[in-house]
Amino acid sequence: AQTVTQSxxxxxxxxxxxxxxxxxxxxxxxxxxxxxxxQPPSRQMILxxxxxxxxxxxxxxxxxxxxxxxxxxxxxLKISDSQLGDTAMYxxxxxxxxxxxxxxxxxxxxxxx
Amino acid sequence: SQTIxxxxxxxxxxxxxxxxLECTVEGTSNPxxxxxxxxxxxxxxxxxxxxxxxxxxxEVPQNLSASRPQDRQFILSSKKLLLSDxxxxxxxxxxxVRNTIYFGEGSWLTVV
Numbered sequence: 689a690q691t692v693t694q695s696x697x698x699x700x701x702x703x704x705x706x707x708x709x710x711x712x713x714x715x716x717x718x719x720x721x722x723x724x725x726x727q728p729p730s731r732q733m734i735l736x737x738x739x740x741x742x743x744x745x746x747x748x749x750x751x752x753x754x755x756x757x758x759x760x761x762x763x764x765l766k767i768s769d770s771q772l773g774d775t776a777m778y779x780x781x782x783x784x785x786x787x788x789x790x791x792x793x794x795x796x797x798x799x800x801x
Numbered sequence: 802s803q804t805i806x807x808x809x810x811x812x813x814x815x816x817x818x819x820x821x822l823e824c825t826v827e828g829t830s831n832p833x834x835x836x837x838x839x840x841x842x843x844x845x846x847x848x849x850x851x852x853x854x855x856x857x858x859x860e861v862p863q864n865l866s867a868s869r870p871q872d873r874q875f876i877l878s879s880k881k882l883l884l885s886d887x888x889x890x891x892x893x894x895x896x897x898v899r900n901t902i903y904f905g906e907g908s909w910l911t912v913v
Contacts, residue, residue: 721899731889733904789902791844
């Protein structure tokens with residue numbers, strides 16, 4: 689079975705600073721994808737970044753980057769230059785060779801002015 | 802570009818009434834379609850998925866059903882709603898296994 693664990697239920701950061709959200713996972717598959725989704729107060733689930741497990745290079749999308757440690761099964765999200773609009777729930781998710789996208793329970797991030 | 806729409810955005814229904822949530826994807830053909838539910842304070846739960854017209858797979862046995870009458874249309878239904886059906890429902894699509902899943906705006910259902 690695949691599992692995703694986010695150990696930080698809530699975090700806060702000051703505007704313009706950097707914050708890292710943690711995620712660990714477990715899967716027996718070798719070929720899988722990892723995702724970070726953002727869910728703002730509007731509740732729409734928005735893709736932030738994705739990482740293919742076969743790629744060693746960490747994915748980057750503007751102010752968002754990941755630290756993918758395959759052996760440790762760790763997939764953390766770093767947000768640089770935090771903005772008020774980054775305030776949201778952040779979900780780590782794993783997808784292997786099935787239709788299922790397995791989600792963690794989420795981390796509530798608050799960016800303070 | 803591809804877009805996904807679902808409606809209605811908000812719904813308040815009495816216990817025992819029927820339900821119909823609709824979802825449409827544009828800009829792609831033969832997508833894989835999904836219905837997820839997010840209960841208050843919880844993560845997302847996959848309810849149904851479809852890899853083609855008329856093909857529905859259920860992940861959780863419950864009071865709901867899904868149908869796919871057209872290639873890019875996915876419908877979530879219930880004949881008689883329960884209080885426990887309340888939640889936030891998200892339609893989603895992807896181009897296949899291991900590909901990114903993209904979500905619609907979501908529908909709030911409150912059963913009273």
